[in-house]
Amino acid sequence: MAKIIVVTSGKGGVGKTTSSAAIGTGLALAGKKTVIVDFDIGLRNLDLIMGCERRVVYDFVNVINGEANLKQTLIKDKRVENLFILPASQTRDKDALTKEGVERVLNELSADFDFIICDSPAGIESGAMMALYFADEAVVVTNPEVSSVRDSDRILGMLSSKSRRAEQGLDGIKEHLLLTRYNPERVLKGEMLSVEDVKEILAIELVGVIPESQAVLNASNSGQPVILDEESDAGQAYLDTVKRLLGETVPFRFLTVERKGFIKRLFGG
Amino acid sequence: MSEHSLELKGSLFPLSVLHCSDLSISSLQSLLTAKLAQAPAFFYQAPIVINLQDNDSRPDFVALKQLFTELKLVLVGVTGANAEQKTAAQQAGLAVLQAGKASAAKATEPSAQTAPAAAVKPTQVVVQPQPMDSKIVEQNVRSGQQIYAKGADLIIKGAVGAGAEVIADGNIHIYGSLRGKAIAGASGDSSKRIYCYNMQAELVSIAGNYWLSHSLQGEFWGKPACIRWQGESLVISELV
Numbered sequence A: 001m002a003k004i005i006v007v008t009s010g011k012g013g014v015g016k017t018t019s020s021a022a023i024g025t026g027l028a029l030a031g032k033k034t035v036i037v038d039f040d041i042g043l044r045n046l047d048l049i050m051g052c053e054r055r056v057v058y059d060f061v062n063v064i065n066g067e068a069n070l071k072q073t074l075i076k077d078k079r080v081e082n083l084f085i086l087p088a089s090q091t092r093d094k095d096a097l098t099k100e101g102v103e104r105v106l107n108e109l110s111a112d113f114d115f116i117i118c119d120s121p122a123g124i125e126s127g128a129m130m131a132l133y134f135a136d137e138a139v140v141v142t143n144p145e146v147s148s149v150r151d152s153d154r155i156l157g158m159l160s161s162k163s164r165r166a167e168q169g170l171d172g173i174k175e176h177l178l179l180t181r182y183n184p185e186r187v188l189k190g191e192m193l194s195v196e197d198v199k200e201i202l203a204i205e206l207v208g209v210i211p212e213s214q215a216v217l218n219a220s221n222s223g224q225p226v227i228l229d230e231e232s233d234a235g236q237a238y239l240d241t242v243k244r245l246l247g248e249t250v251p252f253r254f255l256t257v258e259r260k261g262f263i264k265r266l267f268g269g
Numbered sequence B: 001m002s003e004h005s006l007e008l009k010g011s012l013f014p015l016s017v018l019h020c021s022d023l024s025i026s027s028l029q030s031l032l033t034a035k036l037a038q039a040p041a042f043f044y045q046a047p048i049v050i051n052l053q054d055n056d057s058r059p060d061f062v063a064l065k066q067l068f069t070e071l072k073l074v075l076v077g078v079t080g081a082n083a084e085q086k087t088a089a090q091q092a093g094l095a096v097l098q099a100g101k102a103s104a105a106k107a108t109e110p111s112a113q114t115a116p117a118a119a120v121k122p123t124q125v126v127v128q129p130q131p132m133d134s135k136i137v138e139q140n141v142r143s144g145q146q147i148y149a150k151g152a153d154l155i156i157k158g159a160v161g162a163g164a165e166v167i168a169d170g171n172i173h174i175y176g177s178l179r180g181k182a183i184a185g186a187s188g189d190s191s192k193r194i195y196c197y198n199m200q201a202e203l204v205s206i207a208g209n210y211w212l213s214h215s216l217q218g219e220f221w222g223k224p225a226c227i228r229w230q231g232e233s234l235v236i237s238e239l240v
């Protein structure tokens, strides 16, 4: 039985797809057989960030409609063992996903994988609801600004009322806060909320803080999940996050403004 | 006989007592409907006793029973009845209750034949309505969620997020931060209050009298506080 983790936020552009790709890859690196499912029907971003856009033949909607089976549709990552992608359709709209169809596909994946990562679309409409409905755990991606925190609060409400676990009266979805695009300098200037502010408002356990980083942009431009860039701050922060998801206790890094060393200052590093 | 025993013991129960000079069905129907609309949940299936002390008419108890049932009330009996009223009430299957000390002068014998088992030996009629229920929420109330405690107090263990709304006919207690809206005394009771551990509300209201966030952003902002209605305005005070 796989553990189903939804990566969600309410707000768009906060780093859900970046985080889905990084976390999914990180879990596979840790030896867990993992599939990342793109629920963002119509936009199809995940395959670009994973660098497998040219290998998409069939998609999630084809599988739901019985036009292809999972074996034909899943894309196996070429860099990391145990890692697969189930791409979204670019030509359909989000209503192509039905609850029964999604359930059937997730059940089938569940038999074969350790982790299913669901990359949610933005918003609180059917696509996002479908992505979170079957989840066991949720990674709530939040930027340190008021509107993103508000939308995350909204999504947390949905997780506790509109999910399968809520409807069936099971234990609630385990909620994790992932703060992304964190910029300690701007927090210091009072332009962004601090980790403590966001934790206080959302009142859920913090699983990771990913700094605002050029490495993320470089990674997505080259179709590499940033977690594979082990030298980078964002890559390391995602590695820490994955360890915490797997139950390890890891101290938080990249929370404070880095003092630039003499050499770096000299050469403007 | 086996060990299946039977016991009849006197007990005290809170009952609501209706005082009304005109017990004609049409008049009572409109008066009761208006009364119930103020707090529908509060009186839902409430046991009611009609006080006939200052009333010499001969009400149609069968029709009254029917009316109470339609209004989701339970008519259990009468009190302060004269001999004629007593007989009529008993024929309609109602208990004749002996009033408490307040009206001992006109009290009549309790009637064992027609009274429901629980009321075999009523020794006192308590005029107060039942204590208010409370609705307890164990988690945070998130943005976009709304919680209504109908006819009850509302107790929230967590926080009420910005864009969330908590409403109660009774008092509201919030043990976390209040960043959304809190509406107490929603059915019009201005004696109800709002308590919270950290006041950062978008709106607070008691019996329809409200304050928006900017009226709250003074000395109590971000602190434990209580909101109540006093005289003709809302008042905020510190929780100690």
Ligand SMILES: Nc1ncnc2c1ncn2[C@@H]1O[C@H](COP(=O)(O)OP(=O)(O)O)[C@@H](O)[C@H]1O
Binding pocket: A009, A011, A012, A013, A014, A015, A016, A017, A018, A019, A045, A122, A180, A181, A182, A210, A211, A212, A213, A214, A216, A217, A220, A234
């Ligand atoms: N930690 C980060 N530092 C810098 N840019 C980031 C970071 N995380 C995400 N981004 C950028 O933000 C944009 C939105 O990210 P994406 O993962 O597509 O968000 P979503 O899936 O929530 O819409 C992308 O351009 C991405 O490169």
Ligand SMILES: [Mg+2]
Binding pocket: A016, A017, A018, A040, A045, A120, A121
């Ligand atoms: Mg996305």
